[in-house]
Amino acid sequence: MAGSHRTSVEIDPDRDAGAHLDDIDPDAVPDRRLALMFVCAHPAINPAVHTPLMLNTVLGCTAEQIGRAFAIPPKTLAARLVRAKRRIKDARIPFRIPDREVLPARMPAVLEAVYGAHAIDWHSGGTEVRGSLTTEALYLAQTLVDVAPDDAEALGLAALICLSNARLPARFDVTGALVPLPQQDVGLWDDALIARGIALLRRAHPLGALGRFQLEAAMQAVHVARRDTGTTDWHTLRDLHRTLDAVAPSLGGAVAFAVVTAEIDGPAAGLELLDRMADETRHFQPAWSARAHLLGRLGRREDAEDAFDRAISLTTDPAERAHLATRRGAAVKPPPRRS
Structure with missing residues (x-):
């Protein structure tokens, strides 16, 4: 039975929660960080802080980084995190690794956090750690596909990060200067990541559950098609943006x-x-x-x-x-x- 081993401890923000994951069922969530992210989506925690809490406590992102990624003032976000951690401690919310059957309800917040990690790194190209967090986000997204192979948005997120990361080698020139997408050398794009991203997007389509990440992945697919066509299909991009605005404005x-x-x-x-x-x-x-x-x-x-x-x-x-x-x-x- 899925989730035959469960761990239940109190969430203490002042100590390493990862140490309490020794009994995790690897068939439910095979990666410890992902397991901890699902824990952060506990229903007793304010849903608005689920994703920031994951990024901060599990992936080590600062309030300033998270705030920039989600267009929230860093001071506002830091205060929310402090309140959330205080509530977790004061209310003695159980630190329970969820069974597989409850993962779907918590999946959207985890997907958002993985996307947030990718976005934080994508928009911090001038730092010496360029690419490290978005590479980690790609690994986590692909692991989520393994956990939920029929989740269209998990497939969409993995496709989105694949197609975005395919352009990483061309985003900066030899001096470290940012190269805008229309001016990037398509010959530097990663063919294997493009193929993987397109394949993931095609797996998502028949599932009939269109969502934000699939639409954003489709936009990236339009952009990388310039490698073959030499042009960008702006009309298709506008149609996709219209649909995205209806689904997730x-x-x-x-x-x-x-x-x-x-x-x-x-x-x-x-x-x-x-x-x-x-x-x-x-x-x-x-x-x-x-x-x-x-x-x-x-x-x-x-x-x-x-x-x-x-x-x-x-x-x-x-x-x-x-x-x-x-x-x-x-x-x-x-x-x-x-x-």
């Missing part, structure tokens, strides 16, 4: 939709969409970066300069800051005088 998705729209209908159309969400995105770095780029394309140099300055002020990663500064210089450079 987010600020990041709305900004990306504006960028894709600009590629099809021109920068003014994309900027109009960004203007509609100006209040919600006033502290959202991707929105300012996109706005600056579109203003530059429209020749509105002073407005572009202000937007780039705002984007840079909201960026902590050195490589991305340098990239934005380079783009700023190109966007605000006056046109050459006619002789």
